[in-house]
Amino acid sequence: QVQLVQSGAEVKKPGSSVKVSCKASGGTFSSYAISWVRQAPGQGLEWMGRIIPILGIANYAQKFQGRVTITADKSTSTAYMELSSLRSEDTAVYYCARQYGDPAPFDYWGQGTLVTVSS
Amino acid sequence: EIVLTQSPGTLSLSPGERATLSCRASQSVSSSYLAWYQQKPGQAPRLLIYGASSRATGIPDRFSGSGSGTDFTLTISRLEPEDFAVYYCQQYGSSPHVTFGQGTKVEIK
Numbered sequence: 001q002v003q004l005v006q007s008g009a010e011v012k013k014p015g016s017s018v019k020v021s022c023k024a025s026g027g028t029f030s031s032y033a034i035s036w037v038r039q040a041p042g043q044g045l046e047w048m049g050r051i052i053p054i055l056g057i058a059n060y061a062q063k064f065q066g067r068v069t070i071t072a073d074k075s076t077s078t079a080y081m082e083l084s085s086l087r088s089e090d091t092a093v094y095y096c097a098r099q100y101g102d103p104a105p106f107d108y109w110g111q112g113t114l115v116t117v118s119s
Numbered sequence: 120e121i122v123l124t125q126s127p128g129t130l131s132l133s134p135g136e137r138a139t140l141s142c143r144a145s146q147s148v149s150s151s152y153l154a155w156y157q158q159k160p161g162q163a164p165r166l167l168i169y170g171a172s173s174r175a176t177g178i179p180d181r182f183s184g185s186g187s188g189t190d191f192t193l194t195i196s197r198l199e200p201e202d203f204a205v206y207y208c209q210q211y212g213s214s215p216h217v218t219f220g221q222g223t224k225v226e227i228k
Contacts, residue, residue, distance in 0.1 A: 035217070045156075045164065045207055045219040059215040062120075095163055103214035105154035107175065109163035 002026040004034075004096050004110035011116045017084040020113045022096030029077035030054035033099040035106060036070060036081040038092040050099070051079060086117045121146055121210050123220035131228040138195040140223045142208035147188050149212030155184055155193045156207045158222075164207060168193060195225075203227050 007021040022034060035050035049060035053072035060068055069082045079096055094113045097106035122145040132138055142153070151171035156164035166175040168184035171191055181196040195202055208220040 033215070037219075044221045045209075047217045047219065050215050061216065097163075099211075103149075103152050103211045105166055105169040105175075105209065105211055106156075106164070107166050107169075109165075112163055 002098060002108045004098060004108055006094075006096060006110040006113045009114040009116070011118065012086050014087055014117055014119055016086050017082060018086060018115050019080055019082040020094050020096075020115070022079045022081070022110050024077045024079070024098070027098075027100075029072075030074050031100075033102060033104075034070075034072065034079040035097050035099060036068075037095045037097055037106075039095070039112075040089070040092040043092075048081065048094075052102075053079070083115075086115075088117050091115065091117045120216065121148065121213055121218050123208050123210060123218055125206075125208055125220035125223045127223060128221075129224045129226060131226050132198055133228045134198050134200055136198050138193075138198055138202070138225055140193040140195075140206055140208075140225075142186075142191040142193070142220050144189040144191070144210060148191075148210045151187050152210060152212030152214075153184075153186070153191050154209045154211060155182075156209065157202075157204050158207065159204045167206075198225070 003025045030053045033052045036048040051058040051070045058070040072079045096110040098108040124143045126141045153171045155168040158164040172184045183194045205222045205224045211217045
């Protein structure tokens with residue numbers, strides 16, 4: 001059974017950066033893609049980008065290009081999402097999700113990490 | 120970018136009733152790579168339907184998906200109390216770039 005376990009909630013100042021982790025268990029980490037999706041309070045789902053660990057290649061939504069970096073550590077089966085130059089509008093729950101295959105839907109999700117940006 | 124528009128925004132129904140949710144794409148969705156997710160408050164989304172009409176593992180058969188091209192539908196044949204939630208459609212055919220609809224809330228009437 002695949003499980004994605006994310007790091008805990010964060011409170012950050014405007015202009016700083018945050019790095020959220022997503023540790024996978026079950027399945028073969030390198031053989032699937034991990035996407036990051038965020039959800040602002042009371043809002044819908046927004047795809048930010050993804051990585052295929054076996055290739056080490058990341059793709060980003062245009063909106064976040066230059067501000068988000070997605071990486072993966074195959075040795076620990078952990079994916080990371082770092083978002084820089086934080087502003088209040090980045091306050092959201094950030095989810096990681098697995099795609100098994102390409103193209104593929106998101107079949108497993110992490111529990112979500114609340115990032116609050118406040119001065 | 121493919122834009123997905125869901126309707127209605129909110130659906131007010133009673134348990135036992137049939138729910139019909141719509142998702143319209145701004146351009147044709149490649150090979151029906153369209154998924155539906157259910158999200159309850161404080162929880163991560165859960166995959167219900169993929170490939171427009173295939174149920175994900177463990178999803179009850181009261182959930183069904185249909186459609187192709189630009190018009191897709193999620194139908195819940197008889198609403199159970201646990202089905203009241205927000206539903207999102209997603210296209211994943213323009214991989215790696217995926218997009219979500221804005222969601223439809225199914226609430227108890």
